[in-house]
Amino acid sequence: MNTIEQMIQKKAYELGYEKCGIIPINKLSGYKEKLEERIKKVPESAQFYQTQQRLANPLEEYPWAKSVVVMTVPYGKYKIPEVVKDHVAKAYLFDVRIDANTEEYQHNRAMEKYMQDLGLQVVTNQKFGVVGMRWAALQAGLGIIRRNNFLYTQSGSWVHIEAWLIDREIELKETMDVPQCPKGCNRCMSACPTKSLSAPYTMTPTACISFLTTFGGRNLPQQPLSKNFGNCIYGCDICQDVCPMNKGKWKEVEEFPGLAELSSELTPENILNMDEDFYREKVQPKFFYLSPEELWKWKIDVLCYMRNNYKESYKTYIINSSNNENEKIREMADFIRKELNL
Incomplete structure (x- = not known):
């Protein structure tokens, strides 16, 4: 007879999730240390990372939580309309977190209902997460974090991460089968137009094009980095696009619901x-x-x-x-x- 953790993982695979791991909540303890390490390396990032502090200790908001269920779902199968290619970052074009027209969104809702039907108390935050998502995925064996700070699975970095807190202490880790970064590779750092990515696993978030073209960059005339945005209008994929570990990972075999029609307006x-x-x-x-x-x-x-x-x-x-x-x-x-x- 399957254990509850095996049942959750089996259901995830049935719904099309690529990876599914479960870890006790104490396995997240290193996330706070990583935040502090980031701030020490780049002191000007302190205010930015302040907003991430809520993810370092989810027990403050959810004292009943015992474990984290974390999953990855690839999005590198979708066709990129030519008019937005290199202008709008792919994670935003194919964002399934709140788009009820996508099968990924429906699978997320079905997964949550399944866990509730198993008698578990469950909570998630589809937009912004309830834990440090990449850190949780790493701890659960779903993949590795490369020098550009993105989580990579066998699908490259083109994956969304989803996570739920549950009120049962269980554990079921995935087998990590992703090779390390090539020795001496620094393509992502060399390609970063604003030098936000300044060293392996290190960045200045407020200098990142994705930040400056979305919720940051409120005074672009006074922002000298804006001259380095190149083709980017909303978000940036440069450090992922140049990564050799992403080579051949994007397939473009399916249409994303509604994107072809909307893209002509963008x-x-x-x-x-x-x-x-x-x-x-x-x-x-x-x-x-x-x-x-x-x-x-x-x-x-x-x-x-x-x-x-x-x-x-x-x-x-x-x-x-x-x-x-x-x-x-x-x-x-x-x-x-x-x-x-x-």
Whole structure:
């Protein structure tokens, strides 16, 4: 007869999860130490990592928790629309955390119900997690963390991690079957445009393009790193794309629900012309790191992209943005016009 941990893992495999491990909650204790190590290496990251402190001790909010169930689900099977390729990071394009139209979201809900039906008390946070996700996955044997700080499984780094706290102390670790980083490889660090990734397993999060183009970067005209954003508009995949351990891992064999239709609206020109209602109804629910009131941030990121990849057809868009009703957009447009003498 299967144990409860074996039943959970078997159900996960049936639903299409790639890996499923379960660890007692005390196995998470090293996460706080890692946070402190990060802050010691990069003191300016202290405020950023302060928001992660809640993940270091989940017992403060969930004193009944005994174990963590952690799973990975690959997303490297989806077709990337050409108009958003290299502009919007893949993890955001294929974000299944709150998109009820995806089978991954439905599997998440089915997995939680299954554990509840087994008599377990269960909690998760689909958007932001209830534990340090990569650390929990590492402890559960799901994969390894490479020098670019991402968790890698046999699917490369193109995996979402899901985790639940449960009120039963059980353990069932996966067998880790992923090779280490090639000796002496520093491609991810060499390729990082802002040098946020400055050493193995070390980064300055507030200098990361993904941070600066999503919930950070609120004053891009005064941000010198913005000149290094290249093609990025929302998020960045550069350190993952150059990684040799990701070679051949992306397959592009399936359509992601609704993405082909939405992507045509996410060209730089269409974002600058986008109205608030369309953004709130169609875009923000998918890209939730920016609020329903923050279309202006998308538009500033696009203006930054147009500055960094300037061509004559962008001139009118930049000039017209100088008359935008939003002060932040006007400020960015005026800054670019002065810089490019438009």
